[in-house]
Amino acid sequence: MLALPEVETIRRDLDRELSSLRIKSVELLEIGLAKRSGGKKKFVGRLEKAKITGVRRRGLYLMMGLDTGEVLVIHLGAGGQLRRHANRDEIEPNTVVSLTFTKKGQLRLLDQAGDVECIVVRADKLTQTIPELEIMGIDPLDQPVPWRMFGQIVLAQEAKLKAVLTDDRVIVGLGELYSDEILFAAGLRYDRTPNSLGPQELRRLHRAMVEILHDAVKHRGCTLEGSYYVDVHGVPGGYAEYINVFKQSGRNGRPCPRCHRAIQKYRYRRRWTYYCEQCQI
The missing domain is CATH 3.20.190.10 (MutM-like, N-terminal)
Incomplete structure (x- = not known):
């Protein structure tokens, strides 16, 4: 989607x-x-x-x-x-x-x-x-949400972070790709629970979400191999070259840009989640 x-x-x-x-x-x-x-x-x-x-x-x-x-x-x-x-x-x-x-x-x-x-x-x-x-949950591209309000919304959830970020009733429209990239940028594992996050981690998560979404819009979205997305003139999105972890595991994937170790993937909620075992805690 x-x-x-x-x-x-x-x-x-x-x-x-x-x-x-x-x-x-x-x-x-x-x-x-x-x-x-x-x-x-x-x-x-x-x-x-x-x-x-x-x-x-x-x-x-x-x-x-x-x-x-x-x-x-x-x-x-x-x-x-x-x-x-x-x-x-x-x-x-x-x-x-x-x-x-x-x-x-x-x-x-x-x-x-x-x-x-x-x-x-x-x-x-x-x-x-x-x-x-x-x-629908909050829409970070439609209406800016202060980090404290964002933190309250996240802390009210009981699911793990990946599930929270991909729940449209909490934050609308992040999907698998952007949720993985946001968690990597924030340095947080997909299986952390919201109640384990401190104020600085919540601020990092909020900042990563805002920056990545706006950066992706600046590059006119993301078109990956096998996806159908193009803009109204048939031009693919340009954000794929800025991806850090999503679908980067395995022999053909890029290593982590921070520690240069291989990106890992884990089957979570019937879908693959991509993360760096070293840089996300």
Whole structure:
């Protein structure tokens, strides 16, 4: 699944490029995608002729405001892509929706992994339609959180640190990659419990989270081998070369940049966690 830096990169591009554009026509290529919007006819009818007023984000949900009082909500899942195209460009495989604007080409939604969500909903019915929006945790890219407040939130959790960082009800959208990188930067093991952390460790964890997320956005997200993420112009993210531990174990991985020992991996909660046994305590 895409994480906060990738979705925020897409949001910024879309807000800059689509705001004030009017939708001329809609082509729906995957009928099932319109089910939660009332079916194909209603999905198309609610979008055509509407003007996009801006693009915002709630967690990993992208929200295109419309001048009709409705919102086009998109969750890209693990393999979704939003791509800008000229009208004449060939339709790529796995394209599920194509929006043609009265000017400046098209926006196409691709579903490479079969888990994209796309819903048209009234703005005042957002949380009723998508109840997940009400239980999201803090969003470090949307609203800065002071380290003391962050510390209180973390200390209130009973799970181990890796589980805390990947729980969207606590901190939204970090995912496996960024949680491993944050823990490495903070010098903390994945299996520490929050109640074992001192004030300085909490400050380090908070600082690592903020710095890594903003750095990843600066490099326009991360595209790893086998992942589908590209920006709206089809360009891969550039953060992969700055990764320290994630997927760096084994013969082909890079050693720890601090102690130069091999990165370890451990099966935790049915997924691999990557860490340095020497530098994370």
